[in-house]
Amino acid sequence: MKIHEYQAKNLFREAGIAVPQGIVVRTADQAADAFTELGGDVAVVKSQIHAGGRGKGRFKEHPDQPGVVLVRSAEEARENAERMLGSTLVTVQTGQQGKQVGTLFVEQGLKIARELYLGIVVDRSIGGPVLIMSSEGGMEIEKVAQETPEKILSEPFDVALGLFPYQARKLAWALGLNPRAVRSAEKLLPQLCRFFVDHDCSMTEINPLVLTEDDQLLALDAKVSFDDNAVYRHPELAELRDLSEEDPAELRAAEAGLSYVSLDGNIGCLVNGAGLAMSTMDLIKLHGGEPANFLDVGGGASVDQVTEAFRIILGDDAVRAVLVNIFGGIMRCDVIVEALLEAFDKVGFHVPLVVRLEGTNVDQARQMLQESGRDIVAADDLTDAARKVVAALSA
Amino acid sequence: MSILVTPHTKVICQGITGRSGLFHSQKCREYAQECQPDADVFVGGVTPGKGGTEIDGFPVFNSVGEAREKTGANTSMVFVPPPFCADAILEAADAGMELIVAITEGIPVMDMIRVRAAMARSSARLIGPNCPGIITPGVAKIGIMPGYIHTPGRIGIISKSGTLTYEAAWQLGRVGLGQSTAVGIGGDPIAGTSFIDLLELFEKDPDTDGILLIGEIGGTAEQEAAEYIRSHVTKPVAGFIAGRTAPPGKRMGHAGAIISGGGGTAAEKIEALRAVGAVISDSPAGMGEAMKEALG
Numbered sequence: 087m088k089i090h091e092y093q094a095k096n097l098f099r100e101a102g103i104a105v106p107q108g109i110v111v112r113t114a115d116q117a118a119d120a121f122t123e124l125g126g127d128v129a130v131v132k133s134q135i136h137a138g139g140r141g142k143g144r145f146k147e148h149p150d151q152p153g154v155v156l157v158r159s160a161e162e163a164r165e166n167a168e169r170m171l172g173s174t175l176v177t178v179q180t181g182q183q184g185k186q187v188g189t190l191f192v193e194q195g196l197k198i199a200r201e202l203y204l205g206i207v208v209d210r211s212i213g214g215p216v217l218i219m220s221s222e223g224g225m226e227i228e229k230v231a232q233e234t235p236e237k238i239l240s241e242p243f244d245v246a247l248g249l250f251p252y253q254a255r256k257l258a259w260a261l262g263l264n265p266r267a268v269r270s271a272e273k274l275l276p277q278l279c280r281f282f283v284d285h286d287c288s289m290t291e292i293n294p295l296v297l298t299e300d301d302q303l304l305a306l307d308a309k310v311s312f313d314d315n316a317v318y319r320h321p322e323l324a325e326l327r328d329l330s331e332e333d334p335a336e337l338r339a340a341e342a343g344l345s346y347v348s349l350d351g352n353i354g355c356l357v358n359g360a361g362l363a364m365s366t367m368d369l370i371k372l373h374g375g376e377p378a379n380f381l382d383v384g385g386g387a388s389v390d391q392v393t394e395a396f397r398i399i400l401g402d403d404a405v406r407a408v409l410v411n412i413f414g415g416i417m418r419c420d421v422i423v424e425a426l427l428e429a430f431d432k433v434g435f436h437v438p439l440v441v442r443l444e445g446t447n448v449d450q451a452r453q454m455l456q457e458s459g460r461d462i463v464a465a466d467d468l469t470d471a472a473r474k475v476v477a478a479l480s481a
Numbered sequence: 482m483s484i485l486v487t488p489h490t491k492v493i494c495q496g497i498t499g500r501s502g503l504f505h506s507q508k509c510r511e512y513a514q515e516c517q518p519d520a521d522v523f524v525g526g527v528t529p530g531k532g533g534t535e536i537d538g539f540p541v542f543n544s545v546g547e548a549r550e551k552t553g554a555n556t557s558m559v560f561v562p563p564p565f566c567a568d569a570i571l572e573a574a575d576a577g578m579e580l581i582v583a584i585t586e587g588i589p590v591m592d593m594i595r596v597r598a599a600m601a602r603s604s605a606r607l608i609g610p611n612c613p614g615i616i617t618p619g620v621a622k623i624g625i626m627p628g629y630i631h632t633p634g635r636i637g638i639i640s641k642s643g644t645l646t647y648e649a650a651w652q653l654g655r656v657g658l659g660q661s662t663a664v665g666i667g668g669d670p671i672a673g674t675s676f677i678d679l680l681e682l683f684e685k686d687p688d689t690d691g692i693l694l695i696g697e698i699g700g701t702a703e704q705e706a707a708e709y710i711r712s713h714v715t716k717p718v719a720g721f722i723a724g725r726t727a728p729p730g731k732r733m734g735h736a737g738a739i740i741s742g743g744g745g746t747a748a749e750k751i752e753a754l755r756a757v758g759a760v761i762s763d764s765p766a767g768m769g770e771a772m773k774e775a776l777g
Contacts (some may be wrong), residue, residue, distance in 0.1 A: 129661050208590055208594070214594050245591060246595070314732075316592075334708070367726045368765065382732075
């Protein structure tokens, strides 16, 4: 679960982590007032969306307007906010459709001496969290890792013990910080690591982490996401979820206990099991088609679930054919066919449907499909299914 | 004689009074009885507070320790819901279970980090979580896979995915290759047992001739497996990697199946495995054939 920058900074502040002064606004007038209230010569107006690359991003409606902008007066804050609010910001991470901006964060301008990078993630091979830092603040960390891997420093820490001050100092000295700044790091870095563990984060990223002219480290940006499996034990974090940032079809699927991800192609897929669902997408592509979605209906595949899954798939206007791929194990194929047929009738199919079944009672299930009188194409095996569904597109 | 599941395996189910726990305990008991009519493989279950009762012939105990004492169990199959699952796994390890198979999906990552750290001091082996379990065809199964799709034989399967493993076992059967043992290591970012742990066991197993490895996007476990194969595995390896077409930044069902920061792509994994001589199928329909090709 992702949250906005301003929400992350509120959580940082509560945890004692230094952040700039900032005010959340939702109208242009509020933006002007926020500038005045912050009282500095400059302020930064930042679009609040769940995607990175906002500074370099531009608005569809105002192609010259950046998603993050430095302003020098209340009036300038108002003018920029007017163009930004309600408009669609396109960044490298939003895709072409972009994201509508409804909230801005107006932050005090700071005198910055250096920009650093800080990230905390779970390292799967170590089996624990690792703190990553780099002297290349403001750059995309993936790019730094690829081009100048020697500039990436990483320090694993124990979830129970946290990051020790010596580990913070080790990183700070390696980054070439002066003794005053090292003292700031000794305090800030363990706090951030504690924050990561206490909030069940899956990622905490501060890019850039800035060093001010008076040698204090401060989180100029904040990108935080939480482990979906752990949100249940943080009701206060669950409230920060912004549903308008999420794909409506994915939300609907989640409510029905389905795992769904929408993609750009035109062949809808309904599959049981995540691995098989991913493989089905790969198979479609291998045979010259483009999958419209990932959809894992789970082990059960009840009538209700299959019906809802069909509705979600067909709700995507790009879908021109659907492939059902089920390996019936514990759940028998004949039971799955019953659910398929009932869902098929309920939903009212308007595109070709290809069904591939394998597993328990498969012969009986195939016969049921054939005798059903519905316009359903039965496939013999995986490869046959992919060929038939791709062929159905041009039929 | 296969790995992990042997004729000496005696299993209890933690969470046996739950719907899935009971259903799959029944299925596992049926399969074991077909395979070894004279042996008692599934010997009971644990649900704290329901000790002393019985459910469909399975005695229920309050603790894993008590279950072990009274039944001689050495293995636990865990169906405990996610919020309590880490605790259940550690209880099993503490009670001296040699093998713990965690089926539960949705355990918080931070819990698994703690479990892994705590289990570093234990001799128990954890398989999973978020996995279909283990089967040694013709002997016993500990998990949710359908037994009949597997055939006894000499191929070891290691997989992150459930239904894709069924698909693989089915395809292997069709090309005349049975399985020594099939193990699902699970689709979570932190797993109890890695590809490497199992490659080592299969390499040493005199009854395994070849290994089928099924991976997916996310992390670098497949690349690490490739490194291990290069220096330690002499048996033929075939495989498949799911998620070639998955977009970056999106979680594809499994919590661990996510391409992040340009890393963990299927292409990298396939390349790494092919570089060490593994036969990797481009199509999920070609896993059986790939294994056949690898065996030569």
